[in-house]
Amino acid sequence: MKLRRLDQILSSCGYCSRSEARRWLREGRVTVEGKTPRSEDTKVLSSQVLVDGEALEAPEGVLALYHKPPGCVCTHETAEGTTIYDLLPQRWRRRHPPVTSVGRLDKDTTGALLLTDQGALVQRWTSPKHKVPKVYEITVDSVLDPNMVPLFASGQLTLEGEAAPCLPATLEILGPRQARLTLVEGRFHQVKRMFAAVGRNVTRLHRSRFGAYDLARLPEGSWVFLDLDQSASPLDSGSGKRA
Ligand code: URA
Numbered sequence: 001m002k003l004r005r006l007d008q009i010l011s012s013c014g015y016c017s018r019s020e021a022r023r024w025l026r027e028g029r030v031t032v033e034g035k036t037p038r039s040e041d042t043k044v045l046s047s048q049v050l051v052d053g054e055a056l057e058a059p060e061g062v063l064a065l066y067h068k069p070p071g072c073v074c075t076h077e078t079a080e081g082t083t084i085y086d087l088l089p090q091r092w093r094r095r096h097p098p099v100t101s102v103g104r105l106d107k108d109t110t111g112a113l114l115l116t117d118q119g120a121l122v123q124r125w126t127s128p129k130h131k132v133p134k135v136y137e138i139t140v141d142s143v144l145d146p147n148m149v150p151l152f153a154s155g156q157l158t159l160e161g162e163a164a165p166c167l168p169a170t171l172e173i174l175g176p177r178q179a180r181l182t183l184v185e186g187r188f189h190q191v192k193r194m195f196a197a198v199g200r201n202v203t204r205l206h207r208s209r210f211g212a213y214d215l216a217r218l219p220e221g222s223w224v225f226l227d228l229d230q231s232a233s234p235l236d237s238g239s240g241k242r243a
Helices: 006-012 019-024 090-094 120-124 148-153 191-198
Strands: 029-033 050-051 063-068 109-118 136-141 170-175 178-183 200-209 222-226
Touching: 006 029, 006 050, 029 063, 090 178, 109 120, 136 191, 148 170, 178 191, 191 200
Parallel strands: 109 200
Antiparallel strands: 029 050, 063 109, 063 222, 136 178, 136 200, 170 178
């Protein structure tokens, strides 16, 4: 942790603008080790700052696991209807940089979505180079065929409109119309398009795991903060980090 200007800390954590910080100090809303600093340019450790008597939320950056509910889109564009950001703390939108999702899930897809303000993590975890495994629980509209298992694993399956075949994927058939699919890439609507390639419509899609982060029993619509210090690789943990 390093010393930073107080107004910079408050603004980067989404509390107020740098210009408002001076007023907040005058009003006595901000304390550092029990005292009200005289000037907004005072350099302090973010862990020492209290606003209205409470420690700052995630002063070193946000990494959270969200159980995305259905009916909301993963975009900052408000024209597309309810967004995940409408359902999350409004202060996260005002952070600099703002909190964003690591990749996207479709409007009707539920499940594990990582949220962060750390651009480097977004880059790393969405890059095909890193092959982060993502696990999907799927229901389709007609009976699954065991021959799909070797086809999905073959690295030969191509999606409509794309020349490069999908990387090998692990398909487990769990019931007549239920399956679990593990992908190490994230093409546009990939799960739905893989099943469309074998003549099935996906009627329910839920992501239970992203890398080492397992949704476990996190309720739909809830989120938990994750440890940024342990986020170097979402693949580190064999059993996964449980919510
Ligand atoms: N694949 C899809 O088709 N949709 C999602 O939301 C995620 C993966």
